[in-house]
Amino acid sequence: FKLSNGQPAKFFSSHDKSTVDLHFKWMQQYGIDGVFMQRFFGNAKNRDKESLTVIKNAFEAASKYERAVAIMYDLSGLGANGEDCSAIIEDWKYLVDELKVTNQAGKKTYLHHNGKPLVTIWGVGFPDRPYNIRNIGLEKLIDFLKNDPVYGNCTVMLGVPTAWRTLNADCVNDPYLHQLIKKCDIVLPWTVQRYTPLLHNDMDRLRDNTIDDIKWCTDNKLDYVPCISPGFSWHNLSRYEFPDDVKPVGSIPRQGGRFYWQQIATAINAGASMLYVAMFDEVNEATAIFKSSDNPPVSAVTSFINMDGKPSDHYLWLTGEAAKVLRNQKPLTLKMPERK
Known part of the structure; x- marks a missing residue:
């Protein structure tokens, strides 16, 4: 590359x-x-x-x-x-x-x-x-x-x-x-690939499922942790894994962190007290939250997605902000926080 x-x-x-x-x-x-x-x-x-x-x-x-x-x-x-x-x-x-x-x-x-x-x-x-x-x-x-x-x-x-x-x-x-x-x-x-920002009001579905899941778990004396993800794309992987059904590039777009924060806010408002983030370093399915370049390789064969103009550490920072909310160190906002 x-x-x-x-x-x-x-x-x-x-x-x-x-x-x-x-x-x-x-x-x-x-x-x-x-x-x-x-x-x-x-x-x-x-x-x-x-x-x-x-x-x-x-x-x-x-x-x-x-x-x-x-x-x-x-x-x-x-x-x-x-x-x-x-x-x-x-x-x-x-x-x-x-x-x-x-x-x-x-x-x-x-x-x-x-x-x-x-x-x-x-x-x-x-x-x-x-x-x-x-x-x-x-x-x-x-x-x-x-x-x-x-x-x-x-x-x-x-x-x-x-x-x-x-x-x-x-x-x-x-x-x-x-x-x-x-x-x-x-x-x-x-829940990776199960919700998307491209479907109108899909966060309502996430909210309702989370509320019902938590109730079932509470009734059965179990704890519950929702899974959230910044986005998803496995176009390159799919060319080898299922060549008859190659997936589009950036099928679940990150929207610069908007989709990620929507899930965070929805899950916490639905009663979640902890969150599982998928994933820290999974590059092949484009779920990674670690530092990534906004200037990916250029290739006629392989497609890359960028950071939507955001800093390389944007998703690490957002994850840290979500952790502060879970620790009651700051209030939850529905809108994605902005860095000062």
Whole structure:
């Protein structure tokens, strides 16, 4: 890739320790509480050196900059060929024993919820998955994380589809999902691509869903965290993933942060007391909130989206402002805040 001035465009690697250090430094600088380290099923199963290096560096940086950090197991990659969640159980033992994730050197910053270490299991109830939630050992995994005498006593968050409560639309129509949810502690619905600024009054739909979700969770003694995202685009990725259905560029536009702040304000007004931001550094689906250039590479083959003329740190700053609202350090405004 080349920039408009002909210079080669450079990109970072999360395998590089200084990259991870800088990312956590930004979190501290902008008042972002911390991150979930996404650990895919394949990484857990194969325990590859690369992903373990990133985790080690992340926990070191989290301690250095006093940012929260937690493990999120993503079931993507789990097949239909008899595999189950036992690999995750073994991986959690390894992370606790060998990497000391819940007892890292220096400042202890592993994310706790209600006094217990928080572990997330993501990808439960999506109909496009090859696995069936009834036969991959999810109850055993949840029971292990909550009740094992050595590795348990954890709070468990479950990552589910947007329509988890009604069991339709983007969710499997299986009431067993509700049984699993009730065994956990926090519900995290995946709402990326489910709302858009291009649909009139779509924030009303987000508000109503959030209110109804929170009521269901309250009735069942569960906590609830809405998922928000600055925008979405996977045109480039879709050319390889589904060449028969290539997606448009910038399909869910950021509108300079307007869409992001609309979701923040809507979720908080609907009763949310915490927010999950998707994502810190996911570039291939254009959800990243970290620093991005308004002068992306120029290519006849690959399309890039810019920052709508906003500063590179615009979404880090907005996320920090949302965090202040959640901490009651400033009042919520419906209009996106402006920097002084």
